[in-house]
Amino acid sequence: MPALRIDGYVIVSADGMLADAGGMMPVELKFEGDKRFFTAALDSADLIVHGRNSYEDQPNSPGRKRIILTRSVGALAPDPANPRATLWNPAGASFDAAIERAGVRAGTIAVIGGPDVFEMFMDRYDTFWLSLAPQVKLPGGQPCFPGVPARSPQEVLAAHGLNAGEARILDADYGVSVTPWRRVAQTSP
Numbered sequence: 001m002p003a004l005r006i007d008g009y010v011i012v013s014a015d016g017m018l019a020d021a022g023g024m025m026p027v028e029l030k031f032e033g034d035k036r037f038f039t040a041a042l043d044s045a046d047l048i049v050h051g052r053n054s055y056e057d058q059p060n061s062p063g064r065k066r067i068i069l070t071r072s073v074g075a076l077a078p079d080p081a082n083p084r085a086t087l088w089n090p091a092g093a094s095f096d097a098a099i100e101r102a103g104v105r106a107g108t109i110a111v112i113g114g115p116d117v118f119e120m121f122m123d124r125y126d127t128f129w130l131s132l133a134p135q136v137k138l139p140g141g142q143p144c145f146p147g148v149p150a151r152s153p154q155e156v157l158a159a160h161g162l163n164a165g166e167a168r169i170l171d172a173d174y175g176v177s178v179t180p181w182r183r184v185a186q187t188s189p
């Protein structure tokens with residue numbers, strides 16, 4: 001069977017939020033270094049998966065194949081607004097059926113949010129790329145994963161079998177970094 005990998009991407013505030021109290025991603029969470037990292041990652045992905053409100057809005061976005069989660073369809077449907085997008089309701093169709101419809105059988109799938117969509121793939125990520133803006137706090141904001149802030153985003157990833165690799169600095173002035181959280185290889189007993 002051809003190899004398929006699933007990677008996740010998010011940038012969070014020090015208190016684990018991906019959006020502000022109004023449910024929007026604020027300018028405080030936008031950094032050029034992270035934008036470059038995220039753009040390059042999506043340029044090399046074969047398929048983007050996200051909820052209806054998490055479109056990445058980059059210059060190359062129109063050319064990317066994507067699956068958009070929505071309950072406005074029963075199962076799978078073409079997106080009338082985007083010929084490269086497939087609308088998917090997981091209540092009516094499996095993920096395998098969705099990627100089949102999108103025409104992707106191998107390569108890299110990038111999952112880019114929001115929180116419920118991240119959660120759906122928590123046990124399937126090969127690597128989750130967690131960007132952190134340690135100087136930003138978003139009180140009352142939208143937690144990046146269900147279970148945050150009772151647990152930190154890092155604790156949630158670790159609880160799903162992911163291990164932190166070496167962090168890479170994306171913006172030295174603001175201490176913004178990205179850490180790859182990789183699935184621990186299963187060894188046979």
Ligand SMILES: NC(=O)c1ccc[n+]([C@@H]2O[C@H](COP(=O)([O-])OP(=O)(O)OC[C@H]3O[C@@H](n4cnc5c(N)ncnc54)[C@H](OP(=O)(O)O)[C@@H]3O)[C@@H](O)[C@H]2O)c1
Nearest residue numbers: 010011018019023024025051052053054069070071113114
């Ligand atoms: N900081 C970051 O890196 C980052 C990353 C991602 C998102 N964000 C921000 O976070 C906010 C988005 O949050 P959001 O909670 O609105 O998330 P979202 O997942 O983008 O959008 C939610 C919508 O997606 C659909 N959906 C989600 N889960 C579904 C499921 N299991 N089955 C069917 N449909 C499903 C539903 O669409 P319908 O209403 O059409 O049914 C739902 O209303 C935005 O401001 C975005 O910019 C930030």
